[in-house]
Every structure is written in C-alpha cells, then in structure tokens.
Amino acid sequence: GIQVEQSPPDLILQEGANxxxxxxxxxxVNNLQWFHQNPWGQLINLFYIPSGTKQNGRLSATxxxxxxxxxxxxxxxxxxxxxxxxxxxxxxxxxxxxxxxTKLSVKP
Amino acid sequence: NAGVTQTPKFQVLKTGQSMTLQxxxxxxxxxxxxxxxxxxxxxxxxxxSASEGTTDKGEVPNGYNVSRLNKxxxxxxxxxxxxxxxxxxxxxxxWWFGFGAQPQHFGDGxxxxxx
Numbered sequence: 001g002i003q004v005e006q007s008p009p010d011l012i013l014q015e016g017a018n019x020x021x022x023x024x025x026x027x028x029v030n031n032l033q034w035f036h037q038n039p040w041g042q043l044i045n046l047f048y049i050p051s052g053t054k055q056n057g058r059l060s061a062t063x064x065x066x067x068x069x070x071x072x073x074x075x076x077x078x079x080x081x082x083x084x085x086x087x088x089x090x091x092x093x094x095x096x097x098x099x100x101x102t103k104l105s106v107k108p
Numbered sequence: 109n110a111g112v113t114q115t116p117k118f119q120v121l122k123t124g125q126s127m128t129l130q131x132x133x134x135x136x137x138x139x140x141x142x143x144x145x146x147x148x149x150x151x152x153x154x155x156x157s158a159s160e161g162t163t164d165k166g167e168v169p170n171g172y173n174v175s176r177l178n179k180x181x182x183x184x185x186x187x188x189x190x191x192x193x194x195x196x197x198x199x200x201x202x203w204w205f206g207f208g209a210q211p212q213h214f215g216d217g218x219x220x221x222x223x
Contacts, residue, residue, distance in 0.1 A: 004150075033211055041196060041217055048211035086150055088212075094139050094158060094204035095166065096212055098150025 002027045006087050006099035013077050013106050021072040021102045023087030031090030032063050034072050037101070038083045046072070050090075077106045110134050114199050114215035121189045121222045129184040129218050131199030139204040140182035141166075141212070142174060144195040151198060157182055158204065189222045196220070 003026040013019055025032075034046040047054050047061040049070065054061050058077075063070040074081055084103050088096035115130045133140065138159045143151035153166030157176040171193055173185045182201075186193060197218045203210040 031211075035214075041219070043198065043214045043217075045211060045213070088150070091153070093153070093156055093164065093166065094202065095141055095143075095153045095156055096151070096200075098152070100148070100150050 002029065002089055002091065002097050004087060004089055004097055004099035006085075006102050008102060009100070010103045011105070013104065015077060015079060015106055015108050017077050017106075018073070018075045019077060019104070021074070021085055021087075021104075023070040023072070023099060025068050025070075025087075025089045028065065028068070029089040031096070032070055033088050033096065034061055034070070035086040035088065036081075036083050037086060043086070046085075074104075077104075079106050079108055082106045112199055112201055112213050112215035114197075114218050116218060117216065118219045119221070121186075121220065123189060123191060123222060125189050125222075126185065126187050127189065128186075129197055129199075129220075130181070131183065131215060132181045133199075133201040133213070134180065135201060135213065136179070137201035137203055137213075138179070139202050140176065141200040141202075142172075142182070142184045143198045143200065144168065145198060145217075146195050154184065154197075191222050194220060194222045 005024045036044045051065045060073045084101040088098045141156045142154040155174040199215045200212045202212040
C-alpha cells in the first residue's frame with residue numbers, strides 16, 4: 001500500500017518564526033489533505049490539495065504530484081498553531097492514509 | 109451546518125462490555141468511514157461504507173462491526189470490548205464514486221477507554 005512519511009516528527013518554534021513541514025508519499029495519488037489536530041483532539045481541515053499551490057492566511061501548501069511530495073508552510077507562527085499536523089493521501093477504498101504527523105510547539 | 113456528528117464524545121467501558129458509537133452526516137455524502145487513532149499515530153481505517161447498503165473491512169477491522177443504517181448514519185459496534193481497543197475513534201464522510209477526488213470531512217471524535 002501507499003506509504004506516507006512526514007518530517008520533521010517534532011518541531012519547536014518561537015512565536016513569529018516560519019516553518020516548512022514535508023510529506024512524502026510512495027505512489028501517485030488523486031487526493032491529498034493537510035489537517036491540524038488541535039490540543040482538544042479535533043481534526044481541522046487545512047487544505048485539500050492533490051496538486052498545485054493554495055494559500056489561506058498565514059498558511060500555504062504546495063503539492064508536486066509528479067515528485068510525490070507536499071509541503072505545508074506556516075508563516076509568522078502563533079501559539080495557537082501548536083498541535084499535530086497530519087498529511088493524508090487517498091487510498092484505493094476512498095479512504096485516507098495518514099502519516100504519523102509533525103508535532104509543532106510554538107513558544108511565546 | 110453540523111457536518112459530521114459523533115456520539116458519545118467520551119466513554120469508559122469495562123472489559124467485555126459492548127457499545128455502539130454513532131455517526132451521522134448532513135452533507136448528503138455517499139461514503140462514510142470509521143478510523144481509530146492511537147497515541148503518536150495517524151488514523152487507521154477500521155471499516156468503510158462506499159454507499160448505502162454496502163460495508164467493507166479496512167486495515168484494522170478485528171473486534172468491530174458496522175451498520176450503515178441509511179445514507180446519513182454509520183455506526184460502529186464493539187461486541188466485547190478489550191483494553192487494546194482503547195483509542196480515539198473518528199468518523200468521516202465524503203463523495204466518492206471510485207475515481208476522482210473530494211475531501212473527507214471528520215467528526216470531533218469519540219474518546220473510548222476500556223478498563
């Protein structure tokens with residue numbers, strides 16, 4: 001099956017810093033989503049981005065499907081950005097296959 | 109707009125007890141999914157229902173059963189709970205016809221502890 005690898009596994013930032021999270025996947029996909037899991041455990045949809053680039057405020061994402069990777073950019077980080085960021089790609093059953101996540105801690 | 113609603117939000121069971129986790133979506137999606145999330149892990153697929161009237165096993169189906177009650181509702185049942193089933197359970201839905209791509213929408217999760 002498709003493998004999804006995220007890096008780095010852990011990231012500690014000072015408030016105001018920028019960061020890039022990476023997601024590599026082992027096969028071509030037609031669905032890729034980025035999620036933020038907040039400290040209360042809720043999964044927040046950030047981007048649906050099987051290819052191309054999207055931006056939403058301080059967050060942006062780029063997927064290069066031909067090279068099998070996606071990047072999530074966080075600019076001017078805030079303490080509320082803390083949590084776990086998951087990349088998930090489409091499986092053959094219409095499901096999502098998740099990476100293990102990047103745990104982000106933003107210090108004031 | 110409720111989206112995907114899961115009940116209950118928290119539950120504590122004793123080993124051997126049974127319970128049903130409920131999930132309902134109001135987006136008229138055809139496909140629904142149950143995942144579990146264990147500490148330090150991403151979500152793993154338990155069961156899914158590609159359309160009303162069909163259900164299939166995912167990656168980790170042992171110890172679970174599901175029912176697609178109608179287009180809106182998809183329940184997950186633990187017949188005899190075991191400590192290994194302590195986890196956070198997420199329900200999701202989407203439009204899916206075997207091709208193409210649409211985003212999945214997730215509920216807020218059910219936190220289940222089995223003693």
